[in-house]
Structure formats: C-alpha cells, structure tokens
Amino acid sequence: MKEDLFEWTPGHWQEWRDANNPYRRYKCERDRALAVRALQLQDGDTVLEVGCGYGWVSKALLEAARIHWFGIDPAESMIRQVQLSLGAYEITALVGQGSRLPFPSGSFDKVLCTGVLMHIPDDFAVLREMERVLRPGGMLLCSMNSVLSPASWVEWVRNRSKRGFVQNYRRPATYRRYLENLRLKLIHVYGDGLFSTSVLRLGRFGFPPARAFPLLRVLDGWAVEWFPELAHEVWFTASKTSEALAARSDGP
Numbered sequence: 044m045k046e047d048l049f050e051w052t053p054g055h056w057q058e059w060r061d062a063n064n065p066y067r068r069y070k071c072e073r074d075r076a077l078a079v080r081a082l083q084l085q086d087g088d089t090v091l092e093v094g095c096g097y098g099w100v101s102k103a104l105l106e107a108a109r110i111h112w113f114g115i116d117p118a119e120s121m122i123r124q125v126q127l128s129l130g131a132y133e134i135t136a137l138v139g140q141g142s143r144l145p146f147p148s149g150s151f152d153k154v155l156c157t158g159v160l161m162h163i164p165d166d167f168a169v170l171r172e173m174e175r176v177l178r179p180g181g182m183l184l185c186s187m188n189s190v191l192s193p194a195s196w197v198e199w200v201r202n203r204s205k206r207g208f209v210q211n212y213r214r215p216a217t218y219r220r221y222l223e224n225l226r227l228k229l230i231h232v233y234g235d236g237l238f239s240t241s242v243l244r245l246g247r248f249g250f251p252p253a254r255a256f257p258l259l260r261v262l263d264g265w266a267v268e269w270f271p272e273l274a275h276e277v278w279f280t281a282s283k284t285s286e287a288l289a290a291r292s293d294g295p
Contacts, residue, residue, distance in 0.1 A: 064253070065253055065256040066251075066253075066256060069236070069256070069260060070235060070236060071099065073235055073236065074099075074100060074157060074158065074235060074276075075099065075100055075103040076103070077233055077235060077278060078100050078103060078104065078155060078157060078184065079103050079104065079107045080233075081184050081231070081233060081278060081280050082104070082153050082155065082182065082184055082280075083182070084104060084107050084108035084110055084153065085108055086108050086109040086110070087109065087110070087111070088108065088110045088111070088152040088153055089110070089111045089113070089150065089151050089152045089153075090104060090110045090111065090112050090113065090151060090152065090153045090154070090155070091113045091114070091115070091144075091146070091150070091151045091153070091154045091155070091173075091176060092104070092112070092113070092114045092115070092154075092155050092156070093115055093141045093144070093154065093155070093156040093159065093169065093173060094115070094116055094117075094141060094156055094157075094158070094159030095114030095115065095116050095121070095122075095125060095136065096116060096121050096125075096158075097121050097124040097125055097128065098114070098124065098125040098128050098129050100155075100157060101114055101125065101129060101134075102128070102129060105129065105132045105134075110153075111133075112129075112132065112134045112135070113134070113135045113136075113137075113146075113151070114134065114135070114136045114137070115136075115137045115138070115139045115140075115141065115144065115145075116136075116138065116139075117138065117139065117140055118138075119138050122136045122137065122138050141156065141159070141163070141169035141172060141173070142163075142165065142168040142169050142172055143172065144172045144173070144175070144176050146176045147176070148175050148176060149176070149177070149178040149179065150176045150178070151176055151177055151178060151181060152178060152181050152182070153181060153182050153183075153184070154173045154176060154177050154181070154182075154183050154184070155183070155184040155185070156169065156170075156173060156184070156185045156186070157184065157185070157186045157276075157278065158186060158276065159186075160185060160186065160187050160211075161186075161187055161188040161210045161211045161212070161213075161276075162210065162211070163211075164211070166187070166211070166213075166221075167221055170183075170185065170221055170222075170225060171225060173185070174225045174226075174227060174283065177283045178283065179283055179284075179285060180282060180283060181282065181283050182230070182280060182281070182282055182283075183222075183227060183279075183280065183281045183282075183283070184278065184279070184280050185218070185278070185279055186235075186276050186277060186278040186279070187213050187215075187217075187218050187276070187277055187279075188210055188211065188212045188213065188275065188276055188277075189212065189213070189214070189215055189272060189273065189274060189275065189276070189277045190212040190213060190214055191214065191215065191272060191273050192212075192237065192273055192274055192275045193237060193238070193273070194237075194275035195212050195275070198210060198212070215232070215272040215277050218277070218279055219279075222279065222281045226283075226284050227281035227282065227283060227284065228281055228282045228283075228284050229279065229280075229281050230280040230281055230282055231279075231280045232271045232272060232277060232278070232279055233267070233271055233274075233277070233278040233279075233280075234266075234267035234270070234271035234272065234273065234274025234275075234276070234277055234278070235267070235274050235275060235276040235277075235278065236263040236266075236267060236274055236275060236276075237262070237263055237266045237267060237270065237273055237274055237275070238251070238259040238262055238263055238266070
C-alpha cells in the first residue's frame, strides 16, 4: 500500500482536522470521545490500535487510563509522528499491515480499528486477525461506513470525480454477519452522526452550510441514539467468546 496514493501522511490529516470547518472538527472530537466511551478502558489494559495513524485517537486513549498501548500502521511517516507526539508515554508503534498482525494469539485485552476498514478491500481479513490477537473475554471496537447513511450519497457524488481509490460502504448487517462468523458477541452499536459528519463541496460553497451546524449537531445527538445504523460511520463493540477459540471462521 503506497501512502502517497491515499495521501495518508500526518500533514494531510492534520490539515483536514484543523480546517475551518465545524463539521470536520465535530466528527474528529466525537470520534475521540466515542472510542474512549466504547472501550471502557481500565488501568493495566493491553490495547492494540490497528491503523493508528499519527495518534489522534491514541492520545485520548492514553489520557483516559494507564494502558499498555500498541499501534500499527502501514505508513512509516505515521509511525514516526506517533513516536514523536506520544513520546511522553510508554508505547510500542510498528509499521505493518492489519491483515498480518505481528503478535501472538490472545495478546490484547482491547483491540480497536476505527476510520480504517472502509479503506481496505478485504476488511474481513483484518477483522479475523484482530479476533485472533484478542484474548478470551476481550473487547473489539471497529467501525465501517454505512451505505444506509444520508452521507453515503454525498460520498457517491464525490467519488464520481475521483480516479482510483474510493471509500467502501457496507450494510451494517454485513458487519453483524462478520462478527457472528468470527464467534464474537455483539455488545453495542454506536453512530458518529447522521447529518453533521460530511460536507459536499460545490466550488467555494459547502452543503450543509456552516450556519446550519448548531442545529444539525443537536439533531445528531438525538438521532444517533435511536438510529445508529443510519450514521455515516457505524461503530461496533463485541467480545470474544469461548466459541471463537473452538472454531474460527474461514470467511464471511
């Protein structure tokens, strides 16, 4: 995977998050809070973050509890930035692929992969590896882009002008089946937002406009609690059961 193909560099994503766009800032902060809320971190937890990027979510995890954090990302520039930005913590950050995790089976209490699987053609292979390295009773947190989301139509328009790489959108039922095939027990489904997570650019103009953000943020707070699978990015938490040790699925 070539990082320049996807523009997966610290500078690119830092500029994206720091842009003067309330929708982007809201999604970024919501992602951090959602990861901490969903993982229910405890002091002493051993945590693996697959596709850690430059450490945007990672820092929030390290601030939430005294965990043993491990991160892996295919981009060397991301790992270098993680080591710099999280230098105050004892961490282990490695260059590698989610489909071939360099860890023994049953190594981690918590494994997370957010904002990543929609960029990977064989997302089930990564999920299978994450299940392998998760200890019995451990928790998996993963996210996917929902084709049921109103924002998926925005991305469909955006992807029409792209060449090569586009984001993948799945039905939430597909990920429920993935987890079931891996003998993982679904705990909870979260949504990042229905209305305030994606903006369609039309020249200098964006839709929805910035002035609509306060109202849309309030609507989101209600909507994602009742209809999480309609969110742009749907997050699943699941636990590793004893059945997962007895029989591992060969495919979705």
